[in-house]
Amino acid sequence: MDRVKRTLAPYLLVLPGGLWLLLFFAVPMVTMLSLSLQEGDIVNGFVFTGHWQNYTESLADYQTQLIRSLVYGAITSIVLIVLAFPVAYWIAFYGGKKKATYLFLIMLPFFVSFVLRTISWRMLLTDDGVLLHPLKSAGVLPDDFQVLGSSSAVVFGLVYSFLPFMVLPIYVALERIDPRVVEAARDLYASPMTSFRKVIFPLALPGVFAGVLMTFVPASSDYVNSELLGSSETTMIGQVIQAKFLSNSDYPSASALSFTLMAVLLIGVFAYARALGTEDVMKVAAR
Amino acid sequence: MTTSPSTPAIEFAGVRKDYLSHGEAVPAVKSLDLAIGQGEFFSLLGPSGCGKTTTMRMIAGFEEPTAGKVFLDGRDVTGVAPNKRDVNMVFQSYALFPHLTVQQNVAFGLERKKVAKNDIKRRVGEMLEIVSLTGMERRQPKEMSGGQQQRVALARALVNHPRALLLDEPLGALDLKLRQQMQIELKRIQREVGITFVYVTHDQGEALTMSDRIAVMNSGLIEQLGSPRDIYERPSTRFVAGFIGTSNIIDGRVTWSDQGYAVLEKGPGERVVVPVPAGVAVGRDIEVSVRPEKIDLHRTIPSNVNGSLLSGTVTEVVYHGTSTNYTVATTAGTDFVVFDQNAHDAEDVASRGERVFLTWAPQHSYPIGV
Numbered sequence: 001m002d003r004v005k006r007t008l009a010p011y012l013l014v015l016p017g018g019l020w021l022l023l024f025f026a027v028p029m030v031t032m033l034s035l036s037l038q039e040g041d042i043v044n045g046f047v048f049t050g051h052w053q054n055y056t057e058s059l060a061d062y063q064t065q066l067i068r069s070l071v072y073g074a075i076t077s078i079v080l081i082v083l084a085f086p087v088a089y090w091i092a093f094y095g096g097k098k099k100a101t102y103l104f105l106i107m108l109p110f111f112v113s114f115v116l117r118t119i120s121w122r123m124l125l126t127d128d129g130v131l132l133h134p135l136k137s138a139g140v141l142p143d144d145f146q147v148l149g150s151s152s153a154v155v156f157g158l159v160y161s162f163l164p165f166m167v168l169p170i171y172v173a174l175e176r177i178d179p180r181v182v183e184a185a186r187d188l189y190a191s192p193m194t195s196f197r198k199v200i201f202p203l204a205l206p207g208v209f210a211g212v213l214m215t216f217v218p219a220s221s222d223y224v225n226s227e228l229l230g231s232s233e234t235t236m237i238g239q240v241i242q243a244k245f246l247s248n249s250d251y252p253s254a255s256a257l258s259f260t261l262m263a264v265l266l267i268g269v270f271a272y273a274r275a276l277g278t279e280d281v282m283k284v285a286a287r
Numbered sequence: 288m289t290t291s292p293s294t295p296a297i298e299f300a301g302v303r304k305d306y307l308s309h310g311e312a313v314p315a316v317k318s319l320d321l322a323i324g325q326g327e328f329f330s331l332l333g334p335s336g337c338g339k340t341t342t343m344r345m346i347a348g349f350e351e352p353t354a355g356k357v358f359l360d361g362r363d364v365t366g367v368a369p370n371k372r373d374v375n376m377v378f379q380s381y382a383l384f385p386h387l388t389v390q391q392n393v394a395f396g397l398e399r400k401k402v403a404k405n406d407i408k409r410r411v412g413e414m415l416e417i418v419s420l421t422g423m424e425r426r427q428p429k430e431m432s433g434g435q436q437q438r439v440a441l442a443r444a445l446v447n448h449p450r451a452l453l454l455d456e457p458l459g460a461l462d463l464k465l466r467q468q469m470q471i472e473l474k475r476i477q478r479e480v481g482i483t484f485v486y487v488t489h490d491q492g493e494a495l496t497m498s499d500r501i502a503v504m505n506s507g508l509i510e511q512l513g514s515p516r517d518i519y520e521r522p523s524t525r526f527v528a529g530f531i532g533t534s535n536i537i538d539g540r541v542t543w544s545d546q547g548y549a550v551l552e553k554g555p556g557e558r559v560v561v562p563v564p565a566g567v568a569v570g571r572d573i574e575v576s577v578r579p580e581k582i583d584l585h586r587t588i589p590s591n592v593n594g595s596l597l598s599g600t601v602t603e604v605v606y607h608g609t610s611t612n613y614t615v616a617t618t619a620g621t622d623f624v625v626f627d628q629n630a631h632d633a634e635d636v637a638s639r640g641e642r643v644f645l646t647w648a649p650q651h652s653y654p655i656g657v
Contacts, residue, residue: 178380178382180378180379180380180382181382181383181384181385183349183369183376183378183382184376184378184382184383184443185384185395186348186349186368186369186370187347187349187369187370187374187375187376187444188370188375188395188396188443188444188447189370189371189396189400189447190370190395190399191368191370194399199386202386203385203386
């Protein structure tokens with residue numbers, strides 16, 4: 001009896017979460033996949049055809065937005081590494097007893113709703129807002145200068161939205177570095193800069209990798225920042241999918257685009273892992 | 288840089304080191320004047336918190352003295368960054384670079400010094416041979432045992448031919464057998480490369496086995512500096528006598544003194560005889576230390592005792608294989624420990640509760656701090 005219990009225990013533990021995933025992840029995925037291979041409209045209903053034309057057509061129509069999204073995602077991740085690394089470094093090595101407080105401060109803005117925060121940015125960046133108005137009246141910027149509606153504004157918003165997701169993994173990786181190892185580098189004739197390049201950065205790389213994974217993917221598929229801070233010139237693939245699902249009721253092409261985006265991101269992530277020489281993406285991400 | 292053999296490899300001049308703790312300066316090293324010779328195996332020995340590690344870190348450049356100066360080969364290196372000091376360190380936890388192979392770990396210092404690629408390869412190979420790790424070049428540190436990692440750390444430091452090698456309790460994490468093996472190994476390597484070794488340890492056995500000279504530290508000060516034999520046989524403070532091995536310490540007033548010997552009467556027929564320098568007069572209070580293995584244990588009062596004689600009752604008998612250790616409560620008031628070699632027979636000389644007599648030769652008494 002005990003033996004049976006012991007064999008069953010792991011499965012029983014997995015059961016609730018497993019059922020949840022099956023119901024709300026696997027089933028919708030299959031439904032979406034099927035939808036993406038259907039034709040028709042909301043009035044006359046959709047019919048399964050098994051044709052891939054939804055993919056080819058929507059990709060042809062929206063490749064600009066898709067590529068733009070990937071570029072925005074990539075720029076966001078790069079800017080985030082540059083911004084987050086020094087912050088994480090400082091907290092990990094100079095935070096002393098207040099490390100937890102500093103990390104909490106980084107997280108603090110995220111207790112406010114995502115949409116509300118983005119709308120606040122819109123108010124800050126508006127043409128005659130608190131940021132631009134003084135600069136314009138002082139003559140530093142021309143009167144017709146705009147930030148809102150530009151690619152910069154969208155990337156700006158994306159960077160702001162995902163900052164903690166870059167800081168935290170890099171912090172964790174840095175925090176785990178034995179300070180004696182850094183001292184050993186200094187002892188072996190490495191200048192502070194060389195110790196950073198040869199020891200600290202390589203050891204923090206898994207954190208950077210996890211950070212990119214956690215920011216590039218959601219940033220590329222984001223639609224709120226472009227919606228609120230951008231213009232028709234900055235439309236991202238997430239907005240297209242959202243519009244097709246919710247406004248146009250064009251479920252098949254929306255599903256096809258979703259799958260295309262997912263495929264591109266997965267290929268991108270694995271190629272990136274390959275390039276970095278990390279054997280196992282998920283193992284690194286989990287560290 | 289050429290240095291005359293008389294220039295000390297390492298020198299401390301009036302060094303003090305304070306740490307700030309809650310806004311208050313707490314001294315880690317109170318006052319240090321010390322010269323370590325070229326090619327010497329020098330140990331800093333003491334309990335944790337005695338300042339030995341801080342002293343070593345000041346040589347490496349990880350700590351700067353609050354006052355005073357540190358010299359390497361006669362050059363003032365106070366305030367010089369660790370990477371610009373020609374000394375290397377073996378860390379307690381080894382601190383190997385986890386992302387590099389053995390080869391890359393050992394080559395790290397030579398690469399920073401811009402040594403030619405071929406030379407690096409050759410020197411790393413030679414060094415790995417000295418520490419018996421040939422064939423392990425491509426291993427990662429995490430794939431190696433503690434003893435092997437220890438030797439990588441040693442090779443990584445020694446390959447640079449530093450002016451001095453600093454070892455911070457490098458054997459602490461190894462088990463007893465391996466530790467003893469590494470002690471002999473370290474001593475052999477030191478003789479082979481002829482580099483000054485500064486060895487930090489709290490293990491007196493380790494220090495006695497390997498060192499040319501030992502500095503015993505306590506509360507930020509050197510209590511005694513000397514050869515292992517000096518320190519063991521002639522402890523200059525009560526702390527040293529207690530910290531190095533086991534000592535029996537008995538104090539009393541000098542009742543008689545002549546020709547370099549003093550006698551402390553301890554009751555009818557009982558006395559401690561101790562060699563003293565001139566000027567120790569009758570009436571002075573002194574402390575005398577006796578090592579447990581120097582004392583003879585008798586069940587009957589021996590005739591013709593030349594030296595000290597005390598009596599007491601055995602309170603504990605512990606068999607240790609090579610010797611049997613007796614604890615004796617003496618009538619003079621202090622508990623004595625006596626090691627009796629099990630050289631001839633396995634029979635105990637005395638058993639618990641028995642009355643015994645302790646004797647030892649005059650030269651085996653040592654007056655502390657006189």
